[in-house]
Amino acid sequence: MKIEDDPLLGIGQVAQRSGVKASALRFYESLGLIESVRGEGSHRRYHRSALRRIAFVVFAQRIGFTLEEIAEQLRKLPTRHVPTGRDWERMSRVWKERLDQRMAELQRLSSSLDQCIGCGCLSMRSCALYNAGDRCGQNGAGARRWLGDPMED
Ligand code: FES
CATH class of the missing domain: 1.10.1660.10 (Multidrug-efflux Transporter Regulator; Chain: A; Domain 2)
Structure with missing residues (x-):
């Protein structure tokens, strides 16, 4: 048209x-x-x-x-x-x-709202398992899991 x-x-x-x-x-x-x-x-x-x-x-x-x-x-x-x-x-x-x-x-x-998202806060019980010592922070800034970093243990 x-x-x-x-x-x-x-x-x-x-x-x-x-x-x-x-x-x-x-x-x-x-x-x-x-x-x-x-x-x-x-x-x-x-x-x-x-x-x-x-x-x-x-x-x-x-x-x-x-x-x-x-x-x-x-x-x-x-x-x-x-x-x-x-x-x-x-x-x-x-x-x-x-x-x-x-x-x-x-x-x-x-x-993952109720899980560790790798943001560096270390405030959830699961952070000790999934982001001990904020190792996710070595990959860069932000909520690393929401940014696509794989879940490691
Ligand atoms: S939720 Fe923030 S580091 Fe785990």
């Missing part, structure tokens, strides 16, 4: 349908995540296809991606026509690797 054939919606309609406040939509627009068309009286109007971009922004943020990271991905979508399934697929190939990484991190976070 050509972009000019994509129906336009007012900011209130987009806010209502997307569940994102108008102020946040204006912020997204200032970051280049979505674009508006200025109509009569310079009111912002958005192509209906913006709803999909907004949904992507909301969910990508929800799983921890920064707005800069999201903008970088969205810049890969075409602007001269309404992004097709193929366009989204092309974009998501690059994105998928990062999603897999993020899912692995979330899995580690979820499965």
Whole structure:
């Protein structure tokens, strides 16, 4: 579909349908995540296809991606026509690797909240076994197990 054939919606309609406040939509627009068309009286109007971009922004943020990271991905979508399934697929190939990484991190976070994570605190009973004397700290800063270091004993 050509972009000019994509129906336009007012900011209130987009806010209502997307569940994102108008102020946040204006912020997204200032970051280049979505674009508006200025109509009569310079009111912002958005192509209906913006709803999909907004949904992507909301969910990508929800799983921890920064707005800069999201903008970088969205810049890969075409602007001269309404992004097709193929366009989204092309974009998501690059994105998928990062999603897999993020899912692995979330899995580690979820499965080890009550265990030693190799952060150097030595405050859990299991630290004496899994991070005696903070040996994990030899590998660098941070919670080494959440960063992907293997569990050793
Ligand atoms: S939980 Fe912090 S070093 Fe074990």
